[in-house]
Amino acid sequence: MPKELPSHAKVAIIGGGVVGCATAYHLTKLGVKDVVLLERRNLTCGTTWAAAGLVVILRGTPEMVRMTRHGYELYRELENESEQPTGFIQTGTINIATTEHRKHELELLESLAESFGVVNLPISMEELQARWPLINTEDVLSAYYMPNDAVVNPVDTTMSMVAGARKGGAKIFEDTEVLDFELKNGQVVGMKTSRGDLKCESIVLCAGMWSRELGRKLGISVPIHACRHMHFITLPMEGTYRGMPILRDQDGSLYFREEVGGLLIGAFEYGALPYETKEIPTDWYFKELPNDMEHFEPLMQNALKRVPALETAQIRHFTNTAESFTPDNMYIMGEAPGMKKLYTACGMNSSGVLCGAGVGKKIAEWIVHGYPKSGHIWEADIRRCFSWMMNTNWLKDRAPETPGNLYGIHFPFKQWETGRNVRTSALHGRLAERGACFGQLFGWERANWFAPEGVEPGYEYSFHRQNWFKYSAAEHMAVREGVGIYDLSSMANLVMEGRDALPVLQKICGNDIDAPIGKVVYTQMLNERGGIEADITVTRLKEEKFFIVTAGATAVRDFDYIERAIPDGAHAFLLDVSSAYAMLGIMGPNSRQLLEKVTDADLSTQSFPFATAKEIHVGYATPLAMRMSFVGELGWELYVPTDFAPGMFDVLMAAGEDLDVKLVGLHAVDSLRLERGFRHWPSDIDPDSTPLEAGLRFAVKFDKGDFRGKDALLKQKNEGLKRKLIMFTVDDPEPLIYHDEPIYRNSEMVSSNTHGAYGHLLRASLGMCYLKNPDGISDEWIMRGRYEIGISGRRYPITIHLTAPYDPKGKRARM
Ligand SMILES: Cc1cc2nc3c(=O)[nH]c(=O)nc-3n(C[C@H](O)[C@H](O)[C@H](O)COP(=O)(O)OP(=O)(O)OC[C@H]3O[C@@H](n4cnc5c(N)ncnc54)[C@H](O)[C@@H]3O)c2cc1C
Numbered sequence: 001m002p003k004e005l006p007s008h009a010k011v012a013i014i015g016g017g018v019v020g021c022a023t024a025y026h027l028t029k030l031g032v033k034d035v036v037l038l039e040r041r042n043l044t045c046g047t048t049w050a051a052a053g054l055v056v057i058l059r060g061t062p063e064m065v066r067m068t069r070h071g072y073e074l075y076r077e078l079e080n081e082s083e084q085p086t087g088f089i090q091t092g093t094i095n096i097a098t099t100e101h102r103k104h105e106l107e108l109l110e111s112l113a114e115s116f117g118v119v120n121l122p123i124s125m126e127e128l129q130a131r132w133p134l135i136n137t138e139d140v141l142s143a144y145y146m147p148n149d150a151v152v153n154p155v156d157t158t159m160s161m162v163a164g165a166r167k168g169g170a171k172i173f174e175d176t177e178v179l180d181f182e183l184k185n186g187q188v189v190g191m192k193t194s195r196g197d198l199k200c201e202s203i204v205l206c207a208g209m210w211s212r213e214l215g216r217k218l219g220i221s222v223p224i225h226a227c228r229h230m231h232f233i234t235l236p237m238e239g240t241y242r243g244m245p246i247l248r249d250q251d252g253s254l255y256f257r258e259e260v261g262g263l264l265i266g267a268f269e270y271g272a273l274p275y276e277t278k279e280i281p282t283d284w285y286f287k288e289l290p291n292d293m294e295h296f297e298p299l300m301q302n303a304l305k306r307v308p309a310l311e312t313a314q315i316r317h318f319t320n321t322a323e324s325f326t327p328d329n330m331y332i333m334g335e336a337p338g339m340k341k342l343y344t345a346c347g348m349n350s351s352g353v354l355c356g357a358g359v360g361k362k363i364a365e366w367i368v369h370g371y372p373k374s375g376h377i378w379e380a381d382i383r384r385c386f387s388w389m390m391n392t393n394w395l396k397d398r399a400p401e402t403p404g405n406l407y408g409i410h411f412p413f414k415q416w417e418t419g420r421n422v423r424t425s426a427l428h429g430r431l432a433e434r435g436a437c438f439g440q441l442f443g444w445e446r447a448n449w450f451a452p453e454g455v456e457p458g459y460e461y462s463f464h465r466q467n468w469f470k471y472s473a474a475e476h477m478a479v480r481e482g483v484g485i486y487d488l489s490s491m492a493n494l495v496m497e498g499r500d501a502l503p504v505l506q507k508i509c510g511n512d513i514d515a516p517i518g519k520v521v522y523t524q525m526l527n528e529r530g531g532i533e534a535d536i537t538v539t540r541l542k543e544e545k546f547f548i549v550t551a552g553a554t555a556v557r558d559f560d561y562i563e564r565a566i567p568d569g570a571h572a573f574l575l576d577v578s579s580a581y582a583m584l585g586i587m588g589p590n591s592r593q594l595l596e597k598v599t600d601a602d603l604s605t606q607s608f609p610f611a612t613a614k615e616i617h618v619g620y621a622t623p624l625a626m627r628m629s630f631v632g633e634l635g636w637e638l639y640v641p642t643d644f645a646p647g648m649f650d651v652l653m654a655a656g657e658d659l660d661v662k663l664v665g666l667h668a669v670d671s672l673r674l675e676r677g678f679r680h681w682p683s684d685i686d687p688d689s690t691p692l693e694a695g696l697r698f699a700v701k702f703d704k705g706d707f708r709g710k711d712a713l714l715k716q717k718n719e720g721l722k723r724k725l726i727m728f729t730v731d732d733p734e735p736l737i738y739h740d741e742p743i744y745r746n747s748e749m750v751s752s753n754t755h756g757a758y759g760h761l762l763r764a765s766l767g768m769c770y771l772k773n774p775d776g777i778s779d780e781w782i783m784r785g786r787y788e789i790g791i792s793g794r795r796y797p798i799t800i801h802l803t804a805p806y807d808p809k810g811k812r813a814r815m
Pocket of ligand 1: 014015016017018019020038039040041042043044045046047048049050051052053054055176177178179206207208209210214229230231266319321322323345346347348349350351352353354355
């Protein structure tokens with residue numbers, strides 16, 4: 001180890017766990033030699049040393065799978081390169097089901113795995129018993145085998161990456177604690193460490209459980225809470241063998257792997273024990289916590305049931321330590337909003353070993369290329385973290401639900417149970433009184449559906465039509481045929497003002513923002529590759545004042561994207577005013593009739609055309625009314641100061657009585673928008689797809705002057721598209737679809753569903769997918785194919801639609 005800390009590093013990495021070491025390794029692979037890694041005590045002494053070393057590739061999203069697959073492939077080959085062993089053994093994984101719901105979930109996973117390129121096939125009870133001789137199969141309903149998973153030794157694997165990083169030029173310093181930071185113009189330019197000061201150009205925060213408090217020092221949101229996490233290892237047992245598959249009995253919250261002839265048994269349980277809410281001790285060094293046998297007892301009972309031979313086995317070691325968990329079970333990675341060149345890679349939710357290499361690779365790409373070149377990773381992006389999420393009361397309540405959630409049944413629409421009622425709209429109480437069943441999104445409680453009188457507004461989860469299906473269908477039809485009202489106060493509202501506001505927006509938006517006052521412009525914010533960074537509306541309120549509406553989930557991200565585009569010294573000021581406004585959507589063919597009862601404004605198409613906005617009076621409130629619709633019907637979005645929202649709501653509901661107005665939840669909004677073919681960021685459109693590919697050519701104005709991504713889009717336009725987003729309906733009205741189901745063209749898997757819902761007017765499940773043809777994609781080529789979708793291992797014919805299958809003018813003419 002070098003003794004002298006250099007005075008400067010191009011990239012400084014804080015933390016010598018698997019993630020920090022993987023980041024150093026991948027930076028050197030991308031040619032960045034001037035990398036300094038700082039570890040407070042010893043490499044791997046945080047959480048990495050304790051990991052069970054499971055490398056299970058299948059995850060919930062395609063990009064997560066790409067990251068785990070990278071880890072699997074790297075760990076398999078690493079030893080050859082670094083000459084340090086990793087303990088890699090290809091074992092495969094067996095998942096078993098002991099409940100009907102789990103059985104159904106495993107069936108769905110078969111197709112999902114196929115769409116991610118992961119082999120995951122059902123096996124018979126005989127095969128299960130042969131591969132796993134110690135198992136009790138008495139209550140096992142089904143089993144699936146994924147042959148391409150592995151186990152590794154986490155410490156050896158980390159040290160192997162360290163060896164590779166060192167070979168590539170990285171300098172690793174143990175016994176070096178980062179104590180403080182030097183900030184200049186929104187950038188960390190240096191650090192104070194226990195070994196001296198270090199100037200640096202970029203920083204990567206890979207400090208595991210310690211990242212939250214370091215983040216607090218830096219003024220960024222890194223919402224992590226540690227929970228106790230444990231496993232035990234037995235002495236050698238008859239019936240185990242080297243290369244024995246990992247066994248996951250998720251109904252029992254357990255996993256098993258072979259370890260030196262014995263078994264290693266670990267758990268992902270609901271109600272995990274939170275650890276140290278204020279600060280994790282800084283003298284932590286391969287630390288083991290006292291055994292929580294009382295907590296582990298029910299899990300031990302499950303283990304004994306699954307492997308009766310454990311009754312007589314001797315426990316070699318019980319490991320109880322702590323690991324970082326995040327509020328949504330996803331990592332926290334990427335460039336921190338509001339800061340330049342400060343990256344995070346932490347919050348690993350007990351999968352830092354299997355994903356560490358993939359995370360390190362992405363972070364290295366982010367630093368070198370300015371974005372994660374191998375694919376965007378919004379689900380784990382730090383820009384989804386709001387500042388309020390650093391509230392430790394909330395984190396302490398929520399984090400213990402995360403481990404259990406990992407092995408819980410992933411029902412569609414499943415809601416978190418802890419840490420609720422963080423953000424409620426001004427209408428929350430009124431909606432609750434009227435039967436709202438709320439779901440939580442980024443802290444916001446949103447009415448997902450409304451229970452009629454006498455029905456409990458709660459979810460009864462299943463993989464079939466859930467209890468709310470028929471109520472949501474009625475809400476859907478009210479918007480199609482009459483009038484519905486929904487509360488979308490969770491939408492984020494930004495105000496951009498100043499002499500340079502217009503040029504900044506023109507630079508990053510594909511559409512022409514230089515529109516008359518009162519015009520609402522639907523646009524995408526683009527990157528240099530023409531990819532879609534955001535999907536927003538921009539309304540010109542005054543010559544130099546713009547009102548921007550985006551999704552609540554992307555408020556931090558979109559704010560950051562715009563803010564970074566404001567040149568130093570420019571006269572452009574951006575403000576997040578989301579909490580100041582409530583938003584009510586009044587939608588449906590009778591929406592004009594309803595609004596006319598409560599306003600003196602002229603709502604005719606001549607004086608209030610589509611995509612325009614003006615203040616109107618509704619009762620005693622004066623909302624900004626926008627004639628826009630995300631549900632594909634005549635309608636107005638009313639943006640009203642929150643304190644006026646309840647009064648305005650009452651007036652609208654009273655006026656709507658004789659029009660049979662219906663309150664509408666977010667599940668219906670989703671099915672409505674999908675029938676009309678409206679795209680949603682990030683499921684249907686994202687930074688790696690362009691407006692031309694996504695069928696949003698109408699929102700790109702090539703003749704407006706220069707804008708970000710213009711050259712890339714012009715090139716794509718001139719060369720002709722090779723990829724296109726299309727819609728489809730499933731011919732059989734029975735099956736439901738959600739996301740990532742495989743799509744086949746002429747029997748070959750070619751794509752996957754971006755997002756699915758049931759269209760209650762069309763009476764079919766519908767979704768979208770990107771079709772690709774390297775020789776150029778044409779409508780004729782698309783329609784020439786025969787298409788199917790894979791659901792639970794079965795294929796169902798689908799019908800492709802080149803335009804939205806529902807159009808309010810032609811109704812369902814295109815079906
Ligand atoms: C019982 C158990 C079983 C697990 N099993 C698996 C498994 O099978 N598969 C899997 O993928 N994952 C597993 N995990 C999870 C895995 O161990 C973690 O996700 C992973 O190790 C996290 O790595 P990290 O680099 O983010 O954090 P850490 O390993 O904690 O590294 C962070 C480092 O930062 C250092 N640091 C902190 N503050 C500073 C500072 N100010 N200055 C300098 N250095 C600092 C710390 O000393 C520490 O070494 C398991 C975890 C546990 C507890």
